Amino acid sequence: MIPTAPKLVVGEAGIRLVYRRPEHAEYMGFGWGLWSVTPTGDGWSQAERLGTAVGFPDTPYGVVNGKDGALWAAAHACAYGHPVNGGERVTGTPSRRTFSKHAVSEDAVLVERVEEPAVAHKASTPVSLRTLAASSSGRTPNPAPQSLATVERSLARDGRKYELLFGDLHRHSAYSKCLAANDGDVVDHARWARDVGELDFYALTEHMEYMSYGEWRWTDRLASLLTRDSRVLALHGFETAIPPGHTNFFYVDERVGEAVRVAYLSSDRLEDVWPKLDSWVPEGSVLAIRHHQGHGQANVAQTFAPRYELLVEIIQCRGEYRGWADRLLGLGLEAGFVGATDHAYAAAFPRGLTGVWAAERTRESVFSGLRARRTFATNGPKMRVFLSAFGVGMGERGTCHGAPDLELEMEGTTRLDRAELYRNGKLVHVEEIGERAATLRWRDGNAPQGRAYYYARVLQGREHGTFQPHYGVAYTSPVWLHIGAEAAG
Numbered sequence: 001m002i003p004t005a006p007k008l009v010v011g012e013a014g015i016r017l018v019y020r021r022p023e024h025a026e027y028m029g030f031g032w033g034l035w036s037v038t039p040t041g042d043g044w045s046q047a048e049r050l051g052t053a054v055g056f057p058d059t060p061y062g063v064v065n066g067k068d069g070a071l072w073a074a075a076h077a078c079a080y081g082h083p084v085n086g087g088e089r090v091t092g093t094p095s096r097r098t099f100s101k102h103a104v105s106e107d108a109v110l111v112e113r114v115e116e117p118a119v120a121h122k123a124s125t126p127v128s129l130r131t132l133a134a135s136s137s138g139r140t141p142n143p144a145p146q147s148l149a150t151v152e153r154s155l156a157r158d159g160r161k162y163e164l165l166f167g168d169l170h171r172h173s174a175y176s177k178c179l180a181a182n183d184g185d186v187v188d189h190a191r192w193a194r195d196v197g198e199l200d201f202y203a204l205t206e207h208m209e210y211m212s213y214g215e216w217r218w219t220d221r222l223a224s225l226l227t228r229d230s231r232v233l234a235l236h237g238f239e240t241a242i243p244p245g246h247t248n249f250f251y252v253d254e255r256v257g258e259a260v261r262v263a264y265l266s267s268d269r270l271e272d273v274w275p276k277l278d279s280w281v282p283e284g285s286v287l288a289i290r291h292h293q294g295h296g297q298a299n300v301a302q303t304f305a306p307r308y309e310l311l312v313e314i315i316q317c318r319g320e321y322r323g324w325a326d327r328l329l330g331l332g333l334e335a336g337f338v339g340a341t342d343h344a345y346a347a348a349f350p351r352g353l354t355g356v357w358a359a360e361r362t363r364e365s366v367f368s369g370l371r372a373r374r375t376f377a378t379n380g381p382k383m384r385v386f387l388s389a390f391g392v393g394m395g396e397r398g399t400c401h402g403a404p405d406l407e408l409e410m411e412g413t414t415r416l417d418r419a420e421l422y423r424n425g426k427l428v429h430v431e432e433i434g435e436r437a438a439t440l441r442w443r444d445g446n447a448p449q450g451r452a453y454y455y456a457r458v459l460q461g462r463e464h465g466t467f468q469p470h471y472g473v474a475y476t477s478p479v480w481l482h483i484g485a486e487a488a489g
């Protein structure tokens, strides 16, 4: 990830270039460490981390040479549970309050004395930010993933071709004021999505009620800029928190945003938002996705708007929520599945991901792939899954006569352990896999007549890397079938 806030420090021993670099970018935390390089005459030294402190996102730092020849640095510190060696905490100084329950246990200004290594001063050469990013990456606590397989990203179906795109639909920056110590600036997120996350699409879903109008406009603008200037397709969106709970709204046309914002801010309950959207925005231009946490369970069915709510979040950083999703589906709601991160600090999974089978690599195609429920959820690994039943693809509904034949295509980034098939929320078949890619065909001979939905849960081994969860998991969106009696003859 690209370093920021470079400063030159001149001392008796020579020149030093100091900059900040996010500490846990791979883990999606944006607290930073101070790093430095020194000129060697024909280039720059290996990057070196100064001190042990983790700086608060989006705050400046000061660094000077002391009379004792040592380097002194002062910054707003995040505690993050890291030990501070050789540093001196100045408590009782102006502290920055956070709304965090977890991320920051102590707010403090941290002053560190850093030993200045003796470096001869020689003529400097240009140093690129990319070089700094590369030279300091070897010191991060997160080893780079090794030898993970890349899954096949194309799919041909009914004469059409789809491309598999991966993205995160639920993230917060410091604008949301939830875990501000960890969440970073909106620009940090844009950088993260482009440089670290290797994502095809991305959405910052800030809590609208905590954002100023200016913050919201900037977030929306940045999504358009990110889409134009990089390979990341950024959707517009924000999170709402009115009864019965938390819901994320998405749109692609920036001009629609104003109406969605006013529809939310002028409503006390979620069910009041829908009729406003019906009259204010073009049909099909807005998508809403609920998530489980903080979501009151009362009135869920009464407040559900199937014309906007085509998906629910079944995986996020806090875990898998199959039971919650089945409760909604059991009420007759036809919602596909997505995975998304939300806040990633100290969570069960470092992130949630959504795979979308998109017709093209544009954000309009991502949006229509989401609305078509051609989606699956994972807890981070870029797996590939596609479920069909009786030829009806995941996210679709159809009619069949007699026992449905199910087909599950699956591929992992490591070896697949097993596949589970669920009918109406109940486990009906388990298949041990043991290969990295497989196609499972299975007939549900016990399927009762009437309405049924099927989905698959596919498990793979752990990916490499410190922060990966112990297993990888993917959920296909359901297939909805009306099962009739076997045709005679």
Ligand SMILES: [Zn+2]
Pocket: 239, 246, 291, 293, 294
């Ligand atoms: Zn929420």
Ligand SMILES: [Zn+2]
Pocket: 170, 172, 205, 239, 342, 343
């Ligand atoms: Zn959230």
